[in-house]
Amino acid sequence: MRAANNPAISLLNALQEIEASPGGELRGSAIQARRLSKMYRLSSGDEVLALSDASFDVSAGEFVSIVGPSGCGKSTLLKLIGGLSTPSQGEVTIDGRQVDGPRRDVGFVFQDPTLLPWRNVIQNAMLGIEVLGLDRAIYRTRAQELIDLVGLHGFEKARPSELSGGMQQRSAIVRALLHDPHLLLMDEPFGALDAMTRESMGFELLRIWESRRTSIVFVTHSVPEALFLADRVIVLSPRPGRILDIIPVGLARPRELEMMGSQDVGQKATHIRQLLGARGRAA
């Protein structure tokens, strides 16, 4: 079910062909999160603290990963940044403006590709453009470029049910990128994929990111994935999510698989695992 042509080669070719976006210059957004807390009220009436006192910055064009055990408030944190949810305490600002709702310069990729089953790949990609009321003709051409970029050429008219999991997630990435967001919020986007597909999707994501220079906040529960992709890794504790450490990865770009074998990366991975594991035993 994978694309017949080699995605890596088609990507490189496509990257060289892609021109600047119609929306002007591409740049990343800077995020400031200050003392963010989020309390949920359950249907039983009990209150649950999902996220506690999280403060961090993401600079323009930076790739930041958030790792933590399941249920630690990673998704909550992403929703707060994206304006899909409002913090109980604290605030988030993007490019100096406080977040009080969804912003049009943010793109979301969820763990579930969330493709609408009655729309084909290109129609799914165009969903945001239709909602935002942007020029469909211009963005249709861009959608085709992005579809080529992620290796979905020839599948424009395919329905989601006809695609593999990896292809569905690529399609979701095209949708998130099409309106030229300055910030990409990704909630375990490769979590449902097999290990091989996951690795190649990581490479593709880095190439896309390097060509577009958006900021990315990438939630994952995989420590190697976080280290491989990100400039910095934010480690969250089990619920209530608290920031345990923020670790600069310090690897050169573009990233190569061999870098993951270095002693430095190994120490950082062990450090993160100890942070997560120690908390797990204490709980």
Add this chain to the structure above:
Amino acid sequence: MSAPSVAARPSQPRRLGVRTYHSRLLLPLVVAGILALWELAVIITQLNEIILPRPTSIVRALMDGFAAPVASRASYFPHIAQTLAEVTAGYAVGCTSGLVLATISVRFSLLEQLFRPLVVAFQSMPKIALAPLIVVWFGFGFNSKFVLVILATFFPLFVNGITGFKSVEEGPINLMRSFGANRWQIFTKVTFPTALPYIFAGLEIALVHAITSAIAAEFLGGQLGLGVMILHMEQLLDVAGIFSVLMILACLGGLLNAGLGLARRHIVSWAPGESRAVES
């Protein structure tokens, strides 16, 4: 649909294999056999045709009915037109209002809390039981049948509409919100299409109810309609005629249902499996 390397479509038109070819031939053969047996049995047992008419008598009644001048009382055409008009008009109004009210109820949860118990109470009552009352209010003409069909088709769409609209998951809603979509955009682009399989299931249930209640209302009296015809034929002990009208009803129902099925397969071709019926 002609992209060069599109993945194999799961629902490619099936070629007629040996088995399907046989089964296509088998069904008409079996039906013909049963009819021949029926004909023979009536002849041999010398059964009175008032009890069970011979298939050939039914066919003759059908041919007479269609051959009679359209203006005459014996012609089937005005009756078919009347019943069809009652069913389609009532169906259109009943289904539309059920769906509109479902939409409003889902949008304003207070209204749903208000409507829901009333609807459930009213729904469990057989609508056909209302027919005599409706005739008292609306007379023996077109209107009483029209109103009864509306009542019979409203509820399947109302109930299935609400269930369908509520079947939308959080993910697509969050996705739409992340693009800053308003309520109307979320409804038209996500909620309504998601509910379509439920709505079609409701439409299919409503179609059966529509035909049933139109005929039931016609049984109470009137000038035109297939139900009225059956009533007249019963008084004349024209049992072959009754059978011929029943066959027309079966064909009408089958045709309307097939049309609906065609629309459903075309519109919700993306939905996995069969439509999910909620109300029966």
